[in-house]
Amino acid sequence: MKKDDLKRFTNKEVAHILRSIAAVYLLKRVNRFRIIAYEKAADSVEHLTRELKDLWQDGKLFDIPGIGSSIGSHLDEYFKTGKSIHFDSILKKVPSTLFVLMKIPTIGPKKAYKLVKELKLSDPATVVGDLKKACLEGRIAKLETFGERSQKDILEAIDLYEKKSSKTERMPLPYAFEIAKDIMDYLKKNPGIKNVDALGSLRRMVATIGDVDLAVQVKNEKLKIKSYKEIINYFIKCPKTLRVDNAGEKKASIIVNPNIRIDLRIQEDKSYGSMLQYFTGSKAHNINLREFALKKGYSLNEYGIKPIKPISNKVPNPKFKLLEFEKEEKLYNFLGLQYIPPEIREGTDEIEMAKARKIPKLVETNEIKGDLHIHSSYDLKPSHDLGKNTYKEILEKAERLDYQYVGFADHNPKIADLSKNEVMEIMRLRSDEINKVAAKSRKVKCFIGLEVDILPDGKIALPEEAINYVDYLIVSVHSVFNQDAKSMTSRVLKALSYPKVKILGHPTGRLLGKREGYELEWPKIFDYCKKKNIVLEINSWPQRLDLPDLLVREGLNYRVKFVVDTDAHANDQMDGIFYGISVARRGWCEKNDIMNTLPYIEIRKWLIE
């Protein structure tokens, strides 16, 4: 019971409920569009980058595409009371073992129903094992519409399911990106390859990635078949390959260390843009785009755009020839839309905005003028990890990145182990040291920052007098994450009220794959930040990518500003700013929304004056 409680209200669980209801409706043969509606809602919830429950608390439930008055009100009841009478009554119509079997790949509602019924599988706790036993005893092959082949497939699928449920799930974007980059670099060395692109969630720079999908465009069209084969062969011989999963004529998959699947597709020149568009997704974006195209009289697929009506009344074209696109831009433009960058193709309002020509010019990595959250090796007896590089080395790195400034934001001295006077002395010496190093730096200016812990009661882990030794403070929560939204909100608001606080660091505290963020009443935080000219950090640390993209976009509605920082503890990590920028882009940020695109003179005004 306890264990179940812990799993309550997660997006995964809600998506599973919605998908289960779609399955029951399918079996009960209700209107198929109602089934699609539930599946769409399930997809939508599953791909949210925030917890649905938090959105519900913020009153944003009905903003989610696919959630309307009916599903929305049932979810409202579900979150309020812990159950939905309507959902429960639907789910009761079929044996619950069915929903367990549906988790096995290649088993959908219909097969699951048949298996459950014919084999009388009634215990959800043992159903997978029972099915496996039935396979091994040859009982599946005897069922109508199943055969030897299906029996073997089911056995393999169960195997996969059992392995997968105990294996790694999605990985943080930066890890996937590094792996993909290695393989893309390898592919680019092949003289037959003109272009290599990421596809899917990797191209959209989603915070977590499952499989890596790649596309190649070949150079020599005339030798098509031969060169395709050569490229597939070259791909599967990649030094990172652990094993080859499959290799066909236009597609192949390999598994690389540590058990990551890489899919490659080859497409000819003239429809490369259509393929890129199609496999970049998201699914929700593609569905919306196809619905939009349909209204204009076009059908959209991975090869191009097909008119579903004759192009002109005078000259009817009986063949309705497929229109092909080598470039994605042309495809969007043909439909009367502005080009939509992959990062915002999430099926929200991007098509509407593209039609109105209101797609923003998203911020780019080369517009960043400095990094305000960097940890050095200067030993100030900190509460958390020291960095690896000296102030001088960090400045040299910043110069190589063509930055105008950096902000040193070491962790505060550990106040539990030190007297107030000792802390003051440490802070004074540190400030002298930074000033000394700064005086010798010609190109890159520096700011004296500090990342200060927000204590459980909202006080900051630094004596107030010591604030005199810094230019600005970043305040962050590093402990006691389990307070409820109300207490956490007043805790953070109190911390933000101290002098010189300019940045709220990694605002949700999430660690991808490890820890959910804590809950906050975001409208209050946004309002306060806007009022006090405080900005929210978009932290580029691979496991953080925090603030999450959805909250970034929400913050924009409150006209809040952001700063993209690396939180680097070593110089090579300063290159990771790129990942924070990807979060900002997914949150629809333009250059002006990001404080550290400002030149030195202007950021100084905000930070110090």
Add this chain to the structure above:
DNA sequence: GCCGTTTTCGGCCCGACTGTTTTCAGTCG
């Protein structure tokens, strides 16, 4: 059941793959 610049009614994405049911249903991305 959801949704809105042809709509508050009347529409609703598209194709590949596979096994088995010889013409298609089920599943997936």
